[in-house]
Amino acid sequence: MPSFRDARSIILDNVKPLAEMTVPLADALGRIASRDLFAPWDLPFCDNSAMDGYAVRAADCKTLPATLSVVGFLPAGDEQAQPPLKSGCAVRIMTGAPIPPGCNAVVPIEETETAGDQVLIKRRVQPRQHLRLRGADVPSGARYLAAGTRLRPAEIGMLAAMGQALVPVHRKARVAILSTGDELVELGDSPASGKVINSNALSLAAAVRETGAEPVLIGIARDDRDSHRQKIAEGFDYDALITSAGVSTGDRDLVREILAELGASELFWKVDIKPGGPTAFATWHERPIFALPGNPVSTMVTFELLVKPALLRMMGQRQVIRPFLRGIMAEDAHKQTGKVNFIRVTLKKRHGRYLAFCAGDQHTGVLSTMTRCDALAALPSEASFIAAGSEVDLLLLRDVDLVAEERELG
Ligand code: AMP
Ligand code: MG
Numbered sequence: 251m252p253s254f255r256d257a258r259s260i261i262l263d264n265v266k267p268l269a270e271m272t273v274p275l276a277d278a279l280g281r282i283a284s285r286d287l288f289a290p291w292d293l294p295f296c297d298n299s300a301m302d303g304y305a306v307r308a309a310d311c312k313t314l315p316a317t318l319s320v321v322g323f324l325p326a327g328d329e330q331a332q333p334p335l336k337s338g339c340a341v342r343i344m345t346g347a348p349i350p351p352g353c354n355a356v357v358p359i360e361e362t363e364t365a366g367d368q369v370l371i372k373r374r375v376q377p378r379q380h381l382r383l384r385g386a387d388v389p390s391g392a393r394y395l396a397a398g399t400r401l402r403p404a405e406i407g408m409l410a411a412m413g414q415a416l417v418p419v420h421r422k423a424r425v426a427i428l429s430t431g432d433e434l435v436e437l438g439d440s441p442a443s444g445k446v447i448n449s450n451a452l453s454l455a456a457a458v459r460e461t462g463a464e465p466v467l468i469g470i471a472r473d474d475r476d477s478h479r480q481k482i483a484e485g486f487d488y489d490a491l492i493t494s495a496g497v498s499t500g501d502r503d504l505v506r507e508i509l510a511e512l513g514a515s516e517l518f519w520k521v522d523i524k525p526g527g528p529t530a531f532a533t534w535h536e537r538p539i540f541a542l543p544g545n546p547v548s549t550m551v552t553f554e555l556l557v558k559p560a561l562l563r564m565m566g567q568r569q570v571i572r573p574f575l576r577g578i579m580a581e582d583a584h585k586q587t588g589k590v591n592f593i594r595v596t597l598k599k600r601h602g603r604y605l606a607f608c609a610g611d612q613h614t615g616v617l618s619t620m621t622r623c624d625a626l627a628a629l630p631s632e633a634s635f636i637a638a639g640s641e642v643d644l645l646l647l648r649d650v651d652l653v654a655e656e657r658e659l660g
Contacts, residue, residue: 253631254555254590257521258571261531261556264517265538267566268421268489275409278401280462281419282566287395292385293411296348299324301380304340304362304369305353311375320367324350340369349381356380388412398568400462420566423463426488427454428481430471430496430505431544449617450494450549454542457553458492461561473502482508486534489564492557495544498528505541506530514539522631524589525614526552538564545614551592551626554645574628574643577604583629583636590631594623597650604650606642624650 252260270284299305305324310316318340324332324347332350335341340357341350349356354377361373388394394408401409401417409417434448441447448470455465466488471481473496482505485491496505497519506519514534521529525548530541538560542552562570577597585591595606609623610616628643629636636642 251520251522252518254521254523257518257529257531258556258559260517261538261540261560262563262570264531264533264536265490265560265563266536268423268564270418271421272416272418275406275415275417278409278417278419279403279406281401281417281422282462282562283395283397283399283401283405284418284420284566285397286393287409287412287414287418289388289390289392289394289412291412292390293388293394294382294384294386297384298346298348298382299343299356299380300345300382301356301358302345303343303356303358303360303380304371305335305343305349306340306355306357306371306375307335307337307352308355308375308377308379310338311355311357311371314372314374315363316371316375317365318369318371320364320369322350324348340371342369354378354381396568398566400567420564423489423561423564424466425458425463425561426466426468426485426491427451427458428468428471428485428491428493429544430473430478430481430493432473432502434470436470449546450544453546453550454492454494454553457550457558458561461558462565463490463561471496471504473504475504475508478504478508479512482512485539486512486537488537490537490561491534491539492553493539493541494549495542497530497541497543506532509534509539509541521552521556522589523552523555524591526555526592527589529556531556543614546617547594547614547620550620554626554647555592572645574645575604575625577606577625577627577642577644579627579636579638579640579642580605580607582638583608583627585629585634585636587632587634591629592626592645593629594619595625595627595644596622597624597644604644606644624648 321339322341324343326344326346335350335352363370429448433446435445458465471478496503514532516532519530529552532539540557542549559570594609596609598605606627610619625644
């Protein structure tokens with residue numbers, strides 16, 4: 251039985267980035283750049299002022315206060331070629347305006363006093379102070395964006411500054427989500443006795459969307475072979491297929507049997523984790539198929555551990571494995587040996603360290619513990635008892651920094 255790390259490696263070895271396309275920059279947030287991009291020009295484009303103040307020659311300001319004649323005004327956006335700045339002179343300048351030739355410093359307005367058409371410089375002036383020199387941010391020809399980078403607002407701004415109106419990215423993965431089980435009713439129907447609302451489809455769709463991929467709900471396969479055949483075959487039309495439930499050893503667990511019948515190759519079944527032990531992974535004509543267990547928490551945890559890195563890889567992201575954060579168990583924990591247990595924990599921060607507390611009932615059907623938790627704590631396979639105070643690996647499930655700070659114990 252593979253460890254979850256080995257299982258993840260097998261999966262990552264069997265997926266590859268999807269085709270390239272271009273998108274308008276305004277729609278590129280969250281997409282993954284498919285190429286290295288190089289600066290077509292210097293950023294900034296020309297030497298300019300970083301402050302509102304006076305453009306001066308630093309050598310004119312050696313004895314303080316220095317008195318200079320104000321010979322001009324340079325607003326931002328001015329395109330006129332400026333005459334060279336003569337010794338003993340200063341030009342009033344706005345932030346972003348190109349500096350005149352001969353100027354090698356800008357004195358902020360706060361460090362000056364005006365007297366008629368003269369300006370008094372009251373503080374020491376260093377050559378190059380408050381200048382933004384041509385190419386100092388990014389020189390022309392330099393790589394400013396690496397292939398495989400997720401585009402955040404900062405990258406969007408950089409791309410705009412480089413004039414990149416269309417951005418090369420990888421295609422979004424279209425991911426089919428198939429639920430299985432006779433007990434399932436769709437969202438909108440009321441849950442009668444013995445019935446369960448198909449919540450996995452919605453939680454999986456949300457999780458898929460969070461990766462930047464596009465979920466497509468293809469419905470429910472009922473617990474008979476024909477229904478499984480038809481629905482699984484429908485799922486083969488997408489870039490990836492995620493199924494939930496029907497993957498254990500029950501009489502009506504048909505997913506693996508039908509996958510095999512339809513020609514999919516299974517690369518593993520069962521992983522050394524709890525929840526999520528019975529997860530299977532297969533490919534069909536190079537398309538990945540993730541057969542996840544049906545208990546809602548197992549479905550979400552296995553998505554996080556095994557499916558998410560694969561979807562990110564398919565969309566071209568370079569860094570797909572989220573590293574664990576080190577924390578401390580705040581309470582004793584008991585478990586059976588033989589599987590890595592991912593337990594749902596809440597976090598508090600004390601003296602800069604994360605303390606993990608059991609978030610509640612750890613049964614894999616219990617959704618409320620999942621909504622309450624901040625992270626999964628990975629309890630090692632061989633351990634049967636983890637004492638309070640032990641170090642533990644944490645996989646964050648929310649941007650916990652703020653939450654945990656609010657709960658800071660002091
Ligand atoms: P199974 O693997 O088919 O035995 O399902 C395991 C458990 O997961 C059962 O309690 C199911 O009711 C539950 N379950 C299966 N599919 C879903 C689903 N789509 N949404 C919510 N719960 C589900
Ligand atoms: Mg079932």
